[in-house]
Amino acid sequence: EKRMILKNKRAVITGGSDGIGFGIAKAFAENGADVLLVARNETKLAEAAAVLAAFEVEVKTLSADLSDLSTIQKTAQSILEIWPAIDILVNNAGIARFIPFAETDEAALDLHLNLNVKATYFLTQHLFGALEAQKGCVLNISSYFSHRMLPGRPSTAYSLTKGAMDAFTKSLAYEAGAKGVRVNAIAPGTINTPLVQANIDRLSEEGKAKFSEMIKTIYPLGRVGESEDVSGAAVFLASDAARWITGAILAVDGGLTTN
Template sequence: MRLLHEKTALITGGSDGIGFETARAFAKEGAHLVIVARDKEKLKEKKRELEKYPIQVTTISADMGCKSSISKVVAEVKRKKIKVNILMNNAAIARFIPFENMDEDTLDYHWHLNAKVPYLLIKAFLDDLKSTQGNVINMSSYFAKRMLPDRPSTSYSMTKGAIESFTKALAFELGEKGVRVNAIAPGVVLTPQVKANMERLDTDARDRFNAMIKHIYPLQKLGEPEDIANMAVFLASKQAKWITGGVFGVDGGLTTH
């Protein structure tokens, strides 16, 4: 039997990059899907791609950066009588702005999308998670623990540090209710956005970037979205039934030094 047979996973930011690759990995393991993302056309495209698997795929177009979107997503899931077993809080924002130049609106946007939305979505689906003995996967980042030159990350690092503390505290609180809560902290992953950014570099800048990767990553290479998706499948499955409160660095060894 597949690892996630007849489970239902809700993934925010699920139409691209790590989110979509996780959706695909979940589908291969038999999970039904609720994919939340902003772009309606992209959602239609990704739904067609996922429907080649023998699962049910529900898409919800919502910008989780807008406060009203949480109630929209919850209402749509409840309207369709979907019970959530796995909640993956993947949607996030990262704007690398020097501390002295960070305005309050941008700070609030980081805090809302990266920290408050996961908190409120878990709360909204807590009854489902308790009744199904389900689990939560929060997305952190290596930026919670390790900073890089020329990447001013105070707002982003603050929210990802908060997600890691929240993950541990919630796991402690919900353990007796049978709900597991874990987090994944990726290194740099070759998502479409990262690849596009790399393609914009000139030859010298790309050479410097590649040299930096070989210097700071013990495995001397960047990750692929499926590297994160594989960890998510493991954490969502019964193979991880005695794992909660963990923050798992999937980062090619970046945070070992």
């Protein structure tokens, strides 16, 4: 019989309706956690919730645009109305656009800052009391792009926000430790998700061929990851097995950053 290491835990997962966030939601539910998915598109949320209904856990959804900072407090309140106590917050919703530095205008930078950094910061702040009451934990989904760049992927705007997430992870871990709240991050390598597919779709035919050749050479494990390759690490970091781990940024990247 499988050990349910997240049984009786309640997890809020931003961007939980698709990609890495959905993979994490599924793995959490498999391990006994109740899950609340936050994303914009209600149809996608309902589809994700329907899949998760197969597990014997509570599944909730909330439609919200986290990049709209004027409503982030309201979003947090809606979450607390669903669950006044929270054990796990996964800050996963994020945006990645690859734009040359010279062409990155303020709107493009703000697109990344608002969702990846500010929404993460203030959602965590507004939910902190609910996490503290449970001696809970925060898991930020960062990226290797905070410190490792790739040819043909100009990433100043994106990388800046992921570097901020890494620093936020460590600085909040330092401050929150005394309150019994752990804060960690996962830095995934390239994961086969709608976000990555959309970026590949924007490349020329030649660019696509180069990209797939590059993947084979730069990944020691020889392939990109799937969401399921990330979710095991998320389950571990969110569980009591990781009770003395805080401020860690765990590379889950097929060995990319050894290179």
